[in-house]
Amino acid sequence: MEGLVNTVNGIIWSPALIYLCLGAGLFYSIMTRFAQVRLFGEMIRLIFKGKSSADGISSFQALTLSLAGRVGMGNIAGVAAAIGFGGPGAVFWMWVVGFLGASTAYVESTLAQIYKEKDVNTGQYRGGPAYYFERALGQRWYGVIFAIAALIALSMFLPGIQANGVVNAVTQVIGEGTTMNILGAEVGATRLGALAIILVVFGIIIFGGIKRIATVTEFAVPFMAIGYIVLALIIMISRFEMIPQVFGMIVGDAFTAQAGLGAAIGWGVKRGVYSSEAGQGTGPHAAAAAEVDHPAQQGLVQAFSVYVDTLLVCSATAFMILTMGTYNIQGTLPEGQYLVQNLVAGTEINSPAFTQMAMESVYGAFGNIFIAIAVFFFAFTTIVANYYIAEVNVVYLTRFIGPKANRIGLFLVKILMMVMIAYGALNSAGYIWAIGDIGVGLIAWLNIVGILIIFFMARPTMKVLKDYEAQRKAGVTRYTFDPVKIGIKNALYWEERHLKEQQALKSDLLRKDAK
Numbered sequence: 162m163e164g165l166v167n168t169v170n171g172i173i174w175s176p177a178l179i180y181l182c183l184g185a186g187l188f189y190s191i192m193t194r195f196a197q198v199r200l201f202g203e204m205i206r207l208i209f210k211g212k213s214s215a216d217g218i219s220s221f222q223a224l225t226l227s228l229a230g231r232v233g234m235g236n237i238a239g240v241a242a243a244i245g246f247g248g249p250g251a252v253f254w255m256w257v258v259g260f261l262g263a264s265t266a267y268v269e270s271t272l273a274q275i276y277k278e279k280d281v282n283t284g285q286y287r288g289g290p291a292y293y294f295e296r297a298l299g300q301r302w303y304g305v306i307f308a309i310a311a312l313i314a315l316s317m318f319l320p321g322i323q324a325n326g327v328v329n330a331v332t333q334v335i336g337e338g339t340t341m342n343i344l345g346a347e348v349g350a351t352r353l354g355a356l357a358i359i360l361v362v363f364g365i366i367i368f369g370g371i372k373r374i375a376t377v378t379e380f381a382v383p384f385m386a387i388g389y390i391v392l393a394l395i396i397m398i399s400r401f402e403m404i405p406q407v408f409g410m411i412v413g414d415a416f417t418a419q420a421g422l423g424a425a426i427g428w429g430v431k432r433g434v435y436s437s438e439a440g441q442g443t444g445p446h447a448a449a450a451a452e453v454d455h456p457a458q459q460g461l462v463q464a465f466s467v468y469v470d471t472l473l474v475c476s477a478t479a480f481m482i483l484t485m486g487t488y489n490i491q492g493t494l495p496e497g498q499y500l501v502q503n504l505v506a507g508t509e510i511n512s513p514a515f516t517q518m519a520m521e522s523v524y525g526a527f528g529n530i531f532i533a534i535a536v537f538f539f540a541f542t543t544i545v546a547n548y549y550i551a552e553v554n555v556v557y558l559t560r561f562i563g564p565k566a567n568r569i570g571l572f573l574v575k576i577l578m579m580v581m582i583a584y585g586a587l588n589s590a591g592y593i594w595a596i597g598d599i600g601v602g603l604i605a606w607l608n609i610v611g612i613l614i615i616f617f618m619a620r621p622t623m624k625v626l627k628d629y630e631a632q633r634k635a636g637v638t639r640y641t642f643d644p645v646k647i648g649i650k651n652a653l654y655w656e657e658r659h660l661k662e663q664q665a666l667k668s669d670l671l672r673k674d675a676k
Contacts, residue, residue: 245515275622276652278653290604290612314601315443328351331355392520443547447463458640555567619650
């Protein structure tokens with residue numbers, strides 16, 4: 162099975178997908194005239210501007226929900242893996258993916274807002290790639306394929322990575338504990354205890370719906386991200402003289418990496434896409450749930466979330482590991498052989514071990530414990546975000562069948578995710594990461610190809626950006642969006658909303674005239 166997984170992984174993550182991710186980011190950066198730079202200040206302003214409603218969550222809640230998906234094991238264990246297999250230069254390519262990917266995140270999240278709709282059962286906003294492929298491309302079959310692929314990836318392939326990272330971080334601190342025989346496998350008591358806590362808390366949250374999910378992520382994500390970055394900054398300040406050297410390692414190895422140019426780019430882009438989720442098609446689900454006045458607003462907020470994830474949290478991890486020298490570089494060599502060996506042989510690369518050792522070298526036992534706590538919150542909130550994405554795609558597939566099909570589908574996804582969390586927690590890290598990479602690569606292929614086709618068919622996101630910037634230049638007090646006016650078809654929610662706003666405005670004018 163492991164051999165099959167690795168073979169499929171190699172096919173999906175061929176150089177073609179790596180170049181597609183980088184190329185799409187560069188293309189959209191040029192087309193938007195580098196909106197991720199030009200409108201950086203506007204991104205910050207918009208984060209705290211929107212408010213939630215009965216139908217949708219606030220822009221900030223949508224940001225933290227998407228960050229819950231982005232800030233996870235990819236930021237702690239994924240960065241370690243990129244360095245361990247691709248050398249320090251892989252970090253440079255993660256930065257490139259983050260910078261260029263911010264424009265891709267704008268495009269896919271704006272599309273999600275344009276073509277969102279209200280859930281017929283709950284009245285809440287739903288949207289994402291499946292919805293915009295059906296509405297913008299006019300090809301429901303492509304939306305169905307994406308929804309099925311996303312369900313498989315988010316409920317089966319990806320939860321195991323996060324669960325595996327949590328239990329590995331906990332056992333790194335307090336050990337495996339007394340071993341028990343579970344279905345023929347020897348499992349430590351610590352691992353089982355950590356798994357039990359994950360499953361109980363996960364169940365409580367996901368059975369509470371989107372509002373409870375958003376509330377949890379709104380609190381947990383900023384708290385842990387800020388604490389994590391602060392501790393990383395303290396490490397960097399304590400070894401200030403190492404910073405120029407670390408920068409030199411990252412930039413220098415980006416093109417002449419010890420593990421080879423291909424390994425640095427490949428691992429940097431792979432882990433960059435996994436961590437930032439730009440182009441992956443997962444972030445748009447949270448973006449569509451936001452209550453905003455104009456689709457471009459949430460697109461810009463989601464673009465900023467890529468910066469937070471890759472340029473802040475991932476960089477914090479990379480600088481900790483490289484500054485303290487707590488890494489091995491295996492590159493493309495067989496397992497157990499290293500190009501650079503600073504740690505004992507056998508230190509797990511696809512795990513939080515490098516990061517924990519860096520923290521422990523400065524903060525002692527507290528550093529090790531803090532990373533375990535950070536991994537728990539980062540990974541746990543990612544599992545919750547993954548569930549929400551799976552839920553949206555179940556709703557998409559069952560929305561015309563009926564409420565009963567919807568309830569059965571959602572219940573089955575909850576159970577399936579709990580099973581896969583348990584499976585991931587009790588299996589080896591390398592194998593679980595390979596399965597996760599298949600899920601990420603599969604939906605990334607479908608999403609990036611789809612949004613490029615949409616761009617060349619109608620350029621809806623460019624029209625929306627132009628409309629938003631025109632209103633911003635005019636200094637309007639409240640933004641409005643009329644898709645018909647700017648030539649966008651099938652944006653049914655926004656068409657209906659604009660019509661209601663116009664009718665309300667006419668009613669107000671008639672009342673004033675009558676007075």
